[in-house]
Amino acid sequence: VRLVESGGGLVQPGGSLRLSCAASGFTFSNYAMGCARQVPGKGLEWVSGIYSDGSTYYADSVKGRFTISRDNAKNTVYLQMNSLKPEDTGVYSCATDRFGGTEAYEYDYYGQGTQVTVSS
Numbered sequence: 083v084r085l086v087e088s089g090g091g092l093v094q095p096g097g098s099l100r101l102s103c104a105a106s107g108f109t110f111s112n113y114a115m116g117c118a119r120q121v122p123g124k125g126l127e128w129v130s131g132i133y134s135d136g137s138t139y140y141a142d143s144v145k146g147r148f149t150i151s152r153d154n155a156k157n158t159v160y161l162q163m164n165s166l167k168p169e170d171t172g173v174y175s176c177a178t179d180r181f182g183g184t185e186a187y188e189y190d191y192y193g194q195g196t197q198v199t200v201s202s
Contacts, residue, residue, distance in 0.1 A: 083107040083191040085176040090196030093166055099198060101161040103176030110157040114182025116189050117150065117161050119172035119198075126186040129174070130161060133182055141184075144170075166200045174198050 089101040103115070116131035130150040131139045138150050149162040159176065174196055177189035 083178065085178060085191060085193030087174065087176050087193045087196040090174060090198045092199045092201065094202050095166060095168060095200055097166050097200070098162070098164045099166065101163065101174055101176075101196060101198075103159045103161075103193060105157045105159070105176070105178065108178070110152075111154040113178050113180055114189075115150075115152055115159040116177040116179070116182055117159075117174055118177055118186040118189070118192070119170075119174045120195065121169075121172040126175075127172075128184060128186040128188075131182050131184065132159065139184055163198070166198075168200045170198065171200050172198060 084106045086104045093099050114133045117129045118126050119129050120126050129141050132150045132152050147165045152159045176193040178191045179189040
């Protein structure tokens with residue numbers, strides 16, 4: 083299993099970023115995909131998930147601002163992040179699991195992550 087994230091960077095509060103995660107080494111369309119973030123001084127926080135049937139789930143802290151989607155033809159999952167806040171700062175990692183879930187520990191595989199910094 084290989085997960086490679088891209089799209090992180092520095093953005094001002096209220097701005098937007100789109101993260102991408104290219105997946106390989108497994109049958110992408112059969113797996114749930116998710117995203118979690120590591121915030122300094124805190125544990126790994128689950129952010130969002132999209133199941134193999136396309137259903138999506140979000141943490142309350144990002145609901146209404148973040149949108150997760152997947153392109154099974156490209157083996158890629160996307161996280162569109164709008165109205166970003168300083169508290170969204172962290173390392174965002176892509177994750178996968180056969181069944182997924184709404185907690186970070188429910189995902190078996192993680193990518194290396196990409197840094198997102200929200201600051202003026």
